[in-house]
Amino acid sequence: MQISTKLSQLQQRIEQACAKVGRNPQQVQLLLATKTVKPQLIKQAFACGQTLIGENRIQEVIQKHAQLANSDYQQHFIGHLQTNKVKDLLRYNINCLQSLDRMRLAQRLHNRLEYEDKTIDVFLQFNTSYEASKYGMAPENALQFAKQVAEFERINIKGLMTIGLFSAEKQQVRQCFQRLKQIQNQLLDAGINATELSMGMSGDFEIAIAEGATIIRVGSAIFGERPHPDSYYWNEN
Numbered sequence: 001m002q003i004s005t006k007l008s009q010l011q012q013r014i015e016q017a018c019a020k021v022g023r024n025p026q027q028v029q030l031l032l033a034t035k036t037v038k039p040q041l042i043k044q045a046f047a048c049g050q051t052l053i054g055e056n057r058i059q060e061v062i063q064k065h066a067q068l069a070n071s072d073y074q075q076h077f078i079g080h081l082q083t084n085k086v087k088d089l090l091r092y093n094i095n096c097l098q099s100l101d102r103m104r105l106a107q108r109l110h111n112r113l114e115y116e117d118k119t120i121d122v123f124l125q126f127n128t129s130y131e132a133s134k135y136g137m138a139p140e141n142a143l144q145f146a147k148q149v150a151e152f153e154r155i156n157i158k159g160l161m162t163i164g165l166f167s168a169e170k171q172q173v174r175q176c177f178q179r180l181k182q183i184q185n186q187l188l189d190a191g192i193n194a195t196e197l198s199m200g201m202s203g204d205f206e207i208a209i210a211e212g213a214t215i216i217r218v219g220s221a222i223f224g225e226r227p228h229p230d231s232y233y234w235n236e237n
């Protein structure tokens, strides 16, 4: 099936999910998770009007950079970032780091931003499913973490990100997204302007939309299945 067909089917599902809970579909932005996807295919999505992609590995960002150079798009980083890759992150025009999940990374990022006289937008990533296999700050430490990150002048906290539990138990998946929303409320009360909620993937974006997602990250529903399970792509190495 063509990318354009997949995209319009997805758009319909997004609209239905929004209609169910009385939300405006314009409030839900689609980020295409493009790990393992060839630039050729990504460009087809651009030709259909898509403008936002997310990569998990710096290596892939670098590999695709030249071939996408003539396209007009935004790129977020959504994978686990090693501290020694911060320099690369800044070099390749990443518009937003969605996976800021620890102070050491924030500190390193800030130092490099100072050195290069730049700023960056970030989302704070939380491990709302409490699975050991997933990255993300523990929800219990949300306020303290956010306050510490907010002190770095060059790092702008735009929102929060999470990966929901992989489970057929919809209620448990929903709880993850509700936790992220609760964290958001806590931060907003503390004056931290984390207005975006990046949550929901191919298997659970409808639930995420119902719980307030403003960005959903969709890969396989558009580009097909990947050769490895997701955990394989979450590590830099």
Ligand SMILES: *Cc1c(COP(=O)(O)O)cnc(C)c1O
Pocket (backbone or CB within 6 Å): 033, 035, 056, 078, 079, 163, 200, 201, 202, 203, 217, 218, 219, 220, 221, 230, 233
């Ligand atoms: C791969 C990935 C997605 C998209 O996953 P699909 O199930 O293919 O839609 C979203 N977010 C992150 C962090 C990912 O690694």
